[in-house]
Amino acid sequence: MLLYRSDEWYNKLSQEELQKLINQNKAWFEKLTSQGKAKPGRALERTAVTISGKNGRFVTDGPFAESKEAVGGYLVLDVETIEEAIAIAQSSPGLAYGGAIEIRPVAEECPLDIRARELAREEQLVNI
Amino acid sequence: MLLFRGNDWLKSLSSEEKQKVTDQWMAWFRRLTDEGKAIAGNPLEREGKVVSGKNRVVSDGPFAESKEAIGGYFLLDVASFDDAVAIARECPGLPYGVQVEVRPVAAECPVASQLKHEAQLASA
Numbered sequence: 001m002l003l004y005r006s007d008e009w010y011n012k013l014s015q016e017e018l019q020k021l022i023n024q025n026k027a028w029f030e031k032l033t034s035q036g037k038a039k040p041g042r043a044l045e046r047t048a049v050t051i052s053g054k055n056g057r058f059v060t061d062g063p064f065a066e067s068k069e070a071v072g073g074y075l076v077l078d079v080e081t082i083e084e085a086i087a088i089a090q091s092s093p094g095l096a097y098g099g100a101i102e103i104r105p106v107a108e109e110c111p112l113d114i115r116a117r118e119l120a121r122e123e124q125l126v127n128i
Numbered sequence: 129m130l131l132f133r134g135n136d137w138l139k140s141l142s143s144e145e146k147q148k149v150t151d152q153w154m155a156w157f158r159r160l161t162d163e164g165k166a167i168a169g170n171p172l173e174r175e176g177k178v179v180s181g182k183n184r185v186v187s188d189g190p191f192a193e194s195k196e197a198i199g200g201y202f203l204l205d206v207a208s209f210d211d212a213v214a215i216a217r218e219c220p221g222l223p224y225g226v227q228v229e230v231r232p233v234a235a236e237c238p239v240a241s242q243l244k245h246e247a248q249l250a251s252a
Contacts (some may be wrong), residue, residue, distance in 0.1 A: 001172060003198065005180075010242070015250075018243045043153040044129060045232035049213060052227040054219030063229065070197040071131060071231070076168075085176055090184040099201040100180035101192060102200070112138065112171075119143030 001104050002041075003117075004072040009098040014096055024093035037088065041075030056080075072099075076106070129231050131215050135174060135199040137225035145224075152220035157202065165215065169202040195227070203233075 010018060032038035048070075052058045063070045077084050082105055089101040134238075138146065158164035174197075178189045190197045206212050209232060218227040 001170070005178070014248055015243060022240050022243065042129075043234040045234045048229055048231050050133070050218070050227050050229045051213065051216040051227075054223045054230070056219065056222050059213065059217075063196075071198070071229075072203075073234075077144065082156045083179065086179060086186055089177075089179040090186070092179075095179065095184055096182050099180065100178055102176055102178050104176035107171040107200075112146055112153065112221075115138050116143050116146035116150055119146060123143060 002075040002085070002092075003102040003104065003107055005070070005102055010094075011086065012036040013097060019086065021093055021097065022128070028091065028093055028104040030077075032075075032088065037077055037079055037084075039076045041073065044071060060108060129233055130202040130204065130212065130219075130220070131198050131229040131231065132221065133195050133198055133229055134190060134195045134225060137195065138220070149187050149224065153240045155196040156220055160202070160204070160215065165204055165211075167203050167205050168200055169200065171200040172198060174199075199226075201238065 010021070013021065029038065029041065048062055048064075050060050050062060052060070077085050078087060079088070082103065085103050085105075089095075089103050092099075092101055095101065103119075132136060141149070157166060157169055175188075176190065177183070178187050180187070202215075204212050204215060206215070209230070212232075213229050216230050220230070221229050
């Protein structure tokens, strides 16, 4: 999965630059989907709330679009290796203007399950 | 879309607690899928890479033990933002420190929307 980070970089661009980038992005994405390497990706609205705390009792605004951690959009890839995903991310037209893309393998198994198994194994070892 | 943030919270749990949260999380996702409210969802591996800048430099990260790191996501199909917030509040990880970010999926790329808006201003 590709996660597009820090999405306010495009505010610096002129109208022509933006239009050029949009066209490049569209062509890039169409190429990837026609090759079967990308599933439909979406942009995310800039508004966000974050829920936290027991029973979800805290509802706060953000993260805000200017922050480094903000995610602007995502793309789910269908590729064999992380190297291939990195190569695709590197070919993204937006990078030339200062965006960043996080590449994360989709887990075969939930990391919670894996960790629970590890802990169970450790406890077994202690009990021997 | 729900983005589950934080993946350092797991460390403080016993294996029974972990098993319990995992089972609750799976049951939650299954129920949402059966109700037609969740259309996709995946956990993400803890390790990843970041590509950035003009020179397309590849670096390690994000670092797994961070409050901001994204551990997984659900793509929802609901009528309103409030429905999504209500679902986010059911997340079984919340009592353990997970944060759930709720984000509307955009109908159009925000870069394109901004461009249209600028064009309108220019022609006004």
